[in-house]
Amino acid sequence: LRPYIADAEVRVQKMLGDGKRALIECAQGPMLDIDFGTYPYVTSSNTLGGMAATGTGLGPNAIGFVLGIVKAYTTRVGEGPFPTELFDNVGKHLAEVGHEKGTVTGRDRRCGWFDAVLVRQTCTTSGVKGIALTKLDVLDGLDELKICTGYRLDGEVLDYLPTAAESQARVEPVYETLDGWKASTAGARSWADLPAAAIKYVRRIEELIDCPVALLSTSPERDDTILVTDPFAD
Numbered sequence: 001l002r003p004y005i006a007d008a009e010v011r012v013q014k015m016l017g018d019g020k021r022a023l024i025e026c027a028q029g030p031m032l033d034i035d036f037g038t039y040p041y042v043t044s045s046n047t048l049g050g051m052a053a054t055g056t057g058l059g060p061n062a063i064g065f066v067l068g069i070v071k072a073y074t075t076r077v078g079e080g081p082f083p084t085e086l087f088d089n090v091g092k093h094l095a096e097v098g099h100e101k102g103t104v105t106g107r108d109r110r111c112g113w114f115d116a117v118l119v120r121q122t123c124t125t126s127g128v129k130g131i132a133l134t135k136l137d138v139l140d141g142l143d144e145l146k147i148c149t150g151y152r153l154d155g156e157v158l159d160y161l162p163t164a165a166e167s168q169a170r171v172e173p174v175y176e177t178l179d180g181w182k183a184s185t186a187g188a189r190s191w192a193d194l195p196a197a198a199i200k201y202v203r204r205i206e207e208l209i210d211c212p213v214a215l216l217s218t219s220p221e222r223d224d225t226i227l228v229t230d231p232f233a234d
Helices: 008-017 089-097 116-126 196-209
Strands: 067-071 074-076 110-112 130-134 144-153 156-158 172-179 213-217 225-227
Touching: 067 116, 089 110, 116 144, 116 196, 130 196, 144 196, 172 196, 196 213
Parallel strands: 067 130, 130 213
Antiparallel strands: 074 110, 144 156, 144 172, 213 225
């Protein structure tokens, strides 16, 4: 391994100094962040977008486009609050069609409706400029789709996830319902290939999270992607 061990910050800084670009991927999801995640059901480190700078030795001003990777529905591995979790046939559909198992542990992922509150909150804390919305095709065939737009807690409707674990465990999702679609989105590579209801779903997500969709993925294949905004464009 010796030939592959080096001072990463020196390498990356030299790359940027030479006019090259670097793609930095942060590990795990932002809601597992030890400071801003669903404590105590978190990991032992920071997982927000800012970790791209501190984890590589770069200054914050060196980070350009922050791309958030988000599924067209919500998943979680292990314990912890999950307001939109589904225990019905729709939940089974998402798990089976989406092949939702943890990549390291192999554990079944918990599945639920898209949580716009959590995604919007994460876009803010991570400085996300655009999202890559993945697995749109998993939603094919569902009669209706729901998006969480808020949480009901003690008679109030919140537009954020409360900090206290006790409160997080008690929130109830407030849903907006949209029509599903029967046509397949699998393999779509342009907006013209998508059913009108699918486009409406994506556009509504953009409005609710206050962040544009930069990439839209419609299958496990690399090329089955609709590029809206190039993260590497100047």
